[in-house]
Amino acid sequence: MPVEFLSDEEAAAYGRYVGAPTRAELEKMFFLDDADRKLIGRRRGDQHRLGFALQLTTARFVGRFLPDPLEVPAEVIDYLADQLGVADVSPIKQYTERRQTQFDHQDEIKKAYGLRExxxxxxxxxxxxxxxxxxxxxxxxxxxxxxxxxxxxxxxxxxx
Incomplete structure (x- = not known):
């Protein structure tokens, strides 16, 4: 899609994070309610629970799934980890080792929340x-x- 009407910065910012969300945005868009926690709780391992939560909240905040679901500000990872009781976030790097897992999680998120392609x-x-x-x-x-x-x-x- 031609986007000459957007500045380079605006085009680059579309559909991705531009800096860390504010505290208010974290509390509104990244808060995990009971339904979120139920879905996330089906995952085994901190890396999968945290990775699923990242994809869910990124879709909510950015409006799309990122090509690299870990391309998020550290503040987002920390905020979600605190809610999930994940003390060590370093295993999150393992989340992208099996690419199909990301797609499976995206499909489950879309189905659970009625998101459409x-x-x-x-x-x-x-x-x-x-x-x-x-x-x-x-x-x-x-x-x-x-x-x-x-x-x-x-x-x-x-x-x-």
Whole structure:
């Protein structure tokens, strides 16, 4: 997708972490409720419980799964580890050793939280963008920003 209307910094920031989340963002988007803990609790080993929690909360915060699920600020890992009672976060590096585990976890997260791939909403999104451009006269950047919000509202979460 052409993104000439975004600055290089804006394009680079899309769909990933840009610095550490604020304390308020951590408390809102990375708090693990009972449903989260139940899903996470099915994992064996701290690396899998923490890795699953990272993918779950990253999808919630960023709106997509990252190509490298460990490419998150240390503050996120520490915040989740504290909630899960994981004292040593160093085993998290083992989470990416078996790539299929990441995909299995993503599929389970999508199913549990009703998240959909972009392909499932693409036609609806295209119609929304067309209508928005036709009816509002808003610029590309405004439509892009609101489009990202629309995708989150419709529970769209893409793989990295």
């Amino acid at each position: 972009f392909s499932a909403v693409e036609a609806e999104f295209t119609a929304w963008v067309d209508a928005r451009a036709w009816n509002t006269g808003d610029g590309k950047k405004s439509i892009f920003v609101d489009g990202v919000s629309w995708l989150r509202t419709t529970r769209c979460c893409c793989r990295g």
